[in-house]
Amino acid sequence: MLYHILYEFLYPLYKYWPLLRVLNVFQYITFRTAYASITALLLSLMLGPWLIARLRAFQIGQHIREEGPKSHHQKAGTPTMGGLLIVVSIVVPTLLWANLRNRFVWLVIIGTVAYATVGFADDYIKIVRKRSLGLRAREKIGLQVLTSFTVGMVLLYWMNISPRLYSTKLNVPFFKAFAPDLLLDRLFATPFWVIAYLPFLAFVTLVIVGASNAVNLTDGLDGLAIGCTLIASAALTALTYITGHKVLSDYLDIQFLPDVAELTIFCGSMVGASLGFLWYNAHPAEIFMGDVGSLALGGAIGTISVIIKQELLLVFIGGVFVAEALSVMIQVFSFKARGKRVFKMAPLHHHFELTGWSESKVIIRFWIASIILALFSLSTLKLR
Numbered sequence: 001m002l003y004h005i006l007y008e009f010l011y012p013l014y015k016y017w018p019l020l021r022v023l024n025v026f027q028y029i030t031f032r033t034a035y036a037s038i039t040a041l042l043l044s045l046m047l048g049p050w051l052i053a054r055l056r057a058f059q060i061g062q063h064i065r066e067e068g069p070k071s072h073h074q075k076a077g078t079p080t081m082g083g084l085l086i087v088v089s090i091v092v093p094t095l096l097w098a099n100l101r102n103r104f105v106w107l108v109i110i111g112t113v114a115y116a117t118v119g120f121a122d123d124y125i126k127i128v129r130k131r132s133l134g135l136r137a138r139e140k141i142g143l144q145v146l147t148s149f150t151v152g153m154v155l156l157y158w159m160n161i162s163p164r165l166y167s168t169k170l171n172v173p174f175f176k177a178f179a180p181d182l183l184l185d186r187l188f189a190t191p192f193w194v195i196a197y198l199p200f201l202a203f204v205t206l207v208i209v210g211a212s213n214a215v216n217l218t219d220g221l222d223g224l225a226i227g228c229t230l231i232a233s234a235a236l237t238a239l240t241y242i243t244g245h246k247v248l249s250d251y252l253d254i255q256f257l258p259d260v261a262e263l264t265i266f267c268g269s270m271v272g273a274s275l276g277f278l279w280y281n282a283h284p285a286e287i288f289m290g291d292v293g294s295l296a297l298g299g300a301i302g303t304i305s306v307i308i309k310q311e312l313l314l315v316f317i318g319g320v321f322v323a324e325a326l327s328v329m330i331q332v333f334s335f336k337a338r339g340k341r342v343f344k345m346a347p348l349h350h351h352f353e354l355t356g357w358s359e360s361k362v363i364i365r366f367w368i369a370s371i372i373l374a375l376f377s378l379s380t381l382k383l384r
Contacts, residue, residue, distance in 0.1 A: 121134070169181045237267035
């Protein structure tokens with residue numbers, strides 16, 4: 001919105017008022033990304049106290065699982081659904097600073113809001129029923145799959161129009177020449193075109209739904225999930241900018257998708273919003289993000305990675321999220337298959353708590369691991 005007003009409307013008037021020439025900076029994505037981050041940070045910091053007070057007034061507090069660590073029971077009643085603050089702090093700066101004619105911007109915004117809506121419904125049911133379980137697993141996963149499948153269908157449509165806006169080829173870490181195409185249109189002709197699309201749609205759904213639930217599982221300690229999200233968002237900001245920059249993408253030999261460049265502003269907003277929310281979510285937390293925040297953030301991270309063709313690299317960018325999700329799957333499989341548990345408790349952060357690590361130590365060390373993995377993921381652009 002600001003982009004359109006200041007650059008497209010006011011900047012051309014510099015012929016009459018030379019001072020308006022300074023508005024030329026609004027054409028640069030780097031400038032708008034920086035100010036989107038600052039806007040998101042300030043918005044989160046300003047709205048935080050008001051939201052915390054309102055949530056307390058409505059007695060919207062966290063319900064702690066009885067089977068969870070005993071040290072967490074004292075957190076019962078802490079305001080939850082703080083993810084509303086995160087989503088607003090991401091969407092509003094994006095609308096202000098991004099080019100709203102860009103289709104990818106709207107796709108990511110709508111996808112993020114859709115995931116936030118699923119999380120909101122889950123949190124709302126928990127509050128109404130006053131227990132730690134919200135939507136049924138089948139309902140929750142079903143809505144997530146529907147949203148992700150729709151994102152995949154939209155991307156397929158954009159791939160088939162002219163000019164082509166998207167590609168179904170994968171960027172494979174460490175390999176320059178190997179870029180498999182998930183679209184099997186050469187193997188299946190009409191009327192079997194649906195079969196040709198299924199591998200791509202299944203892959204997109206798996207990545208986005210997996211990312212969303214992985215962030216959700218990580219959200220168990222004060223500041224843990226939002227800190228790791230901050231780091232992952234920073235890495236995605238760099239990757240998105242590179243993917244939309246012809247010179248850099250050619251130099252690093254990754255797919256060049258010019259229209260995704262505007263998503264750098266969305267990623268920058270995620271960085272600012274995460275940093276602002278961390279101010280209130282740091283240990284001891286004044287507010288929890290709830291599913292409305294964790295599902296939305298995970299959905300956004302997954303959607304961005306799919307659009308910029310870094311789905312496989314997301315395993316490293318969100319390495320902590322992946323480890324948390326794997327720990328739950330391993331624990332469940334081991335208990336059902338052998339009747340024994342691999343970890344003292346899953347997700348993984350609870351295991352380390354029960355081994356004697358303090359909550360703060362777990363959080364900081366997981367942040368450090370996240371930073372190392374994010375830096376490693378960026379280094380793979382040259383290790384090819």
